[in-house]
Amino acid sequence: MHCPKCRAEMVGYQRDGILIEQCTACRAVLIGEYELVKLVETCGCSLPPPLPSNGHGGRAYEGRHRRF
Known part of the structure; x- marks a missing residue:
């Protein structure tokens, strides 16, 4: 994998x-x-709750996209 x-x-x-x-x-x-x-x-941590849906089956966008 790359x-x-x-x-x-x-x-x-x-x-x-x-x-x-x-x-x-x-x-x-x-x-x-x-x-x-x-x-x-394993670490006993907790994940933050998922972002609310954007109505299109995906998650709401909360920032800028970063291009690699």
Whole structure:
């Protein structure tokens, strides 16, 4: 897999049964939704509530898009 930010190679590793991928160049970290939920459960943290729907099946937009 290639980094969505800089297109360098990503390296995956397991942490407590959770797959985490990190870019070898810019050090960006990529964690899937399932892995994020498991990570939060493991640390005992809580996730913020989901954003309200925008009426189009997606979430409301609350900021500027960032292009990579």
